[in-house]
Amino acid sequence: MLDDDELLRYSRQILLPQIDVAGQLRLKASRVLVLGLGGLGSPVALYLAAAGVGELHLADFDQVDLSNLQRQVLHDSASVGRGKVDSALQRLAAINPAVRLVPHRQALDGDSLARVLAQVDLVLDCSDNFTTREAVNAACVAARTPLVSGAAIRLEGQLSVFDPRRPESPCYHCLYGGGSEAELTCSEAGVVGPLVGLVGSLQALEALKLLAGFGEPLVGRLLLIDGATSRFRELRVRRDPQCPVCGAAHAS
Numbered sequence: 001m002l003d004d005d006e007l008l009r010y011s012r013q014i015l016l017p018q019i020d021v022a023g024q025l026r027l028k029a030s031r032v033l034v035l036g037l038g039g040l041g042s043p044v045a046l047y048l049a050a051a052g053v054g055e056l057h058l059a060d061f062d063q064v065d066l067s068n069l070q071r072q073v074l075h076d077s078a079s080v081g082r083g084k085v086d087s088a089l090q091r092l093a094a095i096n097p098a099v100r101l102v103p104h105r106q107a108l109d110g111d112s113l114a115r116v117l118a119q120v121d122l123v124l125d126c127s128d129n130f131t132t133r134e135a136v137n138a139a140c141v142a143a144r145t146p147l148v149s150g151a152a153i154r155l156e157g158q159l160s161v162f163d164p165r166r167p168e169s170p171c172y173h174c175l176y177g178g179g180s181e182a183e184l185t186c187s188e189a190g191v192v193g194p195l196v197g198l199v200g201s202l203q204a205l206e207a208l209k210l211l212a213g214f215g216e217p218l219v220g221r222l223l224l225i226d227g228a229t230s231r232f233r234e235l236r237v238r239r240d241p242q243c244p245v246c247g248a249a250h251a252s
Contacts, residue, residue, distance in 0.1 A: 002028070006098070010052050023212035024052060030211045031055040031120045035108065035136060037084040038062075039196030040150050040203065041126035042074035047204035049092040049099045053211065056092065057120055059104035060084040071193035109135055117143040122210055124203050125149045130176070137172035140164060141246045147172070148206045150199045153189050155227035157199040160237065161206050161218040164246060169219050170239040171246035195227040 002010075002024060013019050030053050034045050037060040048056060064072070064079040064087055072084075079087035085103045092101055108116055117123065117139055125136050125147060133149065140147040146163040149172055163169045202223070209215040224233040241247050 001025070006052065009096075013051065018214035019212050023214060026212050027052050027208070028054045030122065031057070032207065032211070033057040033059060033116055033120045033123045034126060035059045035123060035132070036126035036128065037072075037074060037088045038068065038126065038128060039071040039191065039193070040152065040200040041088075041124075042072050043197050043200035044124050044126055044204045044207070045074055045088055045092060046095065047201060048207060049096045051204075051208055052096065053099060053207075055100040055102060055120075057102045057104060057116060058085050058088050058092075059108050059116070060088075061105060061107045071191065071196050073193075073197065113139045114143065117145050120145065122207055123147045124207055126200065126203070133172055137162065138245050141171050146210055148203050148210070150203045152196045152199045152225075153191050155192060155195060157195050157225035157227065159199055159202050159206070159218060159223045159225075160221065161210070163210075163217070163219050166219060168239060170237045171243060173245040174240040174243045175222065175237050192227060195225070198225065198227075 002021065010024050014021055014024050032048060032053050034041050034056060037045060037058060045056065045058065062084050064075045064082050064084055066080050068075060069077065074091055075084065075087045083105055085105045089101050089103060092099065104116065123136060123140055123145055125133055127133060137147060141164045144164045146161065146165065148161050150159045151157065162171045164171065206217055209217050220237055222235045222237050224235065
């Protein structure tokens with residue numbers, strides 16, 4: 001159950017009939033992997049910890065750099081040179097000491113990624129490269145674990161949810177196939193801070209919807225954000241029955 005402190009801490013979201021005490025208890029029992037603690041992972045981790053998700057697995061092998069601070073609001077100037085996971089642990093524990101924080105300071109791939117997925121209910125991909133996204137997608141399909149995927153570069157962002165538990169849901173590979181645009185990174189093409197904050201906040205919202213069981217997640221839909229014009233566009237994404245990643249898994 002929720003104690004008095006928890007009822008007060010989460011009272012504003014408990015007031016929502018879509019969440020209520022039952023939804024808050026589902027959040028408290030949830031275990032989530034945040035993969036990447038940069039521009040997207042910062043608002044994701046902050047909002048999920050503040051919302052009372054019971055256990056957060058935090059994965060990043062990088063260190064905080066001065067150039068990160070323009071957009072990676074989880075970290076501060078005193079964190080420069082520290083591991084991003086260690087910086088995140090300190091900040092998130094200060095925000096909500098009731099959340100269990102599980103650090104992963106090494107790159108997760110292959111067996112190590114599969115082991116972590118076996119411990120969580122949901123993955124948020126906040127990484128910044130196509131190779132990692134493809135590997136995480138394949139692992140989530142194999143484990144039948146929902147995946148909230150976001151990306152942002154320059155003044156453009158996008159967001160979708162892939163849920164292998166649903167037979168109609170596409171996976172990341174259905175959408176992007178063998179690769180996405182030119183593999184540009186923020187260090188090469190640039191990005192504006194509030195845009196990654198917006199995409200990361202929407203990722204956190206999608207996670208809360210999936211975990212607490214309310215609303216309509218972005219399954220089968222790709223949300224496109226044009227930061228220059230403040231316009232949002234939505235595209236339907238269908239599952240590819242011949243997809244080499246999810247086609248056979250859904251058929252079995």
